[in-house]
Amino acid sequence: MKKFKWARFKGEMQWIRCYAHILNLIAQSILQPFGTVKKRSAARESKGDVNSLDSSDESEGEDAEEQICRYDNNNSAYNSGDEKDPEDADEAVQREFLEPELTLEDIHDLCEEDEDEDLYTTAICKQTLAKFRAVARKLRKSPNSKSEFVELCKEMRCEKPHSIVQDVRTRWNSTLDQLVSIIRCEKAIMAWQKDKKYGLDRKFHINGVDIQLANDLVSILQVFYEQTLQVSIPGSARLTHIIVFIDEITDLLSNAIKGEDNKYPPALRNACRVGLQLTNKYYTLTDCLPLFRIAMVLHPSFKDEYFKIAGWESEWITEALRLTREMFDTYYKPVTNGPPPTDPRKVTKPKTGNIAQLGAAMAARGQSTNDPLELWLGSGLLLDDGSPIDALKWWIQQKRAGNTHGGLLQMALDVLSCPGQFLHG
Incomplete structure (x- = not known):
């Protein structure tokens, strides 16, 4: 690693935002609209509102917005104890360098919700998550209810584990784990909740719409969870991986926002809009970091074509190429000697007509393709069955083959191997 010239990447403009933090902010922003109101009036609680979880045997003083928080990989998602979660060691760092997450109020052109036509609305989503928390709390606080529930799971052949994960306040991924466990034990829940002795109050009963929402949220959040696991492995998250x-x-x-085939109701599409805008906020257009842009250009599966497909304006594409050119010319461009001597005895017969024009065109093309960066941009994209290849692995293979790409090799290794996140021990 000492061979990498990371010392050249100085100053705030070269800082790489920790992807693990931003990944969690995006997931949190998607879930945020489905949180319950923090302060509930006494009158509302007395009416038995489903959003109020402060029933006689289930009160813990937590609400959805407190529970739906960013991921902390130091704690197990299946830990359902009563102990308080420790403050994250890097909370101060996150607050200093990352702006607050967006909310629905920050988004324009939201899809209109229809209470009569939509399968579920934002209000229903809040109630559904409250029901799921009520199930988990009841099973955790009542051993007899838990025993009855486990027996039903066995009887109905639900997959193990026969438990509902607790939604913990400092781990957004625990919401996903809870959703997965609800889906896994759906049949048992439907039977257990109706038990007058061990089940739930009717206001917390789960129905088919609640299960559909759980499936929809899992289809969105699963990718965030998988990426979080990958970037949590020390040394595994490089800039080349973050791009993909x-x-x-x-x-x-x-794709979720497009609403093709009406896959998701407006409530979830709007939540995804918040997540997408936050993604764009940190990683595209004018907010895109120089190193990130350069890494895109040096990725064999993207180059400058990605910017065009993503709809970047020509000025932004030009700036990305300028930054790449500037770094290459300043630090990596090989020192060239003078042109090779020509043979004075060799006489070139002058060309005329179309042959002369063809020769001029070939000469012009030859001049332009002598430049390593132009050669790189002019070559085709490399894909693995339609998916991006492992860029860092590809460049390492080029090094072993002795292909320096005119100096681009070392630049690509330096840029693409930059850490994409940091972990605290």
């Missing part, structure tokens, strides 16, 4: 991760998240949220 961001493209995957952007594609996921964009």
